[in-house]
Amino acid sequence: MFGEKLANGLNRQAAYLFQVDALMPWKTAEENIAIGLIFHGTPREEALAVARDWLERVGLHGHGKKYPHQMSGGMRKRASLAQALALNPRIILMDEPFSALDIQTRHLMENELLQLWSFDRKSVMFVTHDLEEAISLSDRVIVLSAGPATRPIAEFDIDLERPREMSEIRMTQRFLQLHSQIWDVLRGEVLKSYAHNRI
Known part of the structure; x- marks a missing residue:
């Protein structure tokens, strides 16, 4: 499997969690969680049953019929996390998923992610500008150079x-x-980026 191209067509091996909510505003929380499974061919009722199970696992029991505008930022982020994990992907790609949350909710979501990860320890690639978050969550931190031609410049094992x-x-x-x-x-790298943006 190493070296296999995973980006051809619909990627069934990876799930994505972005900084901005990817929930569909016209669908309920449980429908949003189920939608990826339905796209992958799971029958609707089976997908909704999986979604309801994930609502419980992320602490949203009783909120499955709510629409995104009826949920707090933390609740929407939990629903997005459930949406990604419900697909049972081999790898989860996260691009600053908690950066828009207040600090208390952010810590709760980080703890939630660690707890959910501990069940099956999937591979997670987590992009963040927050060094404390990177160290707290990770087994390995890779530092990238300042852009625009960014590249890995250092790697640290987090023990x-x-x-x-x-x-x-x-x-x-x-x-x-x-x-x-x-x-x-x-x-x-931070100083280089700062200097570049001042030009």
């Missing part, structure tokens, strides 16, 4: 014990050591 709790792990000595090491590399 923090699991399970992790967001607010607690960030107070440990090892977390602070890793933060310092990575920031030593990242600082220069």
Whole structure:
């Protein structure tokens, strides 16, 4: 499977979670969660049953009939996470999925992600500009150079014990050591980006 092209046509191996909600405003939470399964050929009633199970797993029991505009930002993000995970993908691609949330909701969602991940430990590629978030969630952090021609410039193994709790792990000595090491590399790229944007 290594090296197989996964981006031809409809990708059944990966699921995506973006910064902006991808929920359809005219569908309920459970319909939104079920829609990917339906696109993949799962019968509607079976897909809705899976969606209801995922509503429970992400803490949205009783909210399945709500439309996106009736849910808070955190609830919509939980529904989006359930939408991605319901497909049972091999890899989950996340592009700053929690950046628009307030800090308390963000920590709750990070903990939620870690808990859900612990069940089957799928591969997750998580893009973030938040160094603390990167260290707290990851087994490995890859630092990219400043754009526009960005490239990997450093890699760090994150040897923090699991399970992790967001607010607690960030107070440990090892977390602070890793933060310092990575920031030593990242600082220069941040300054380059800042200088480039001032031109």
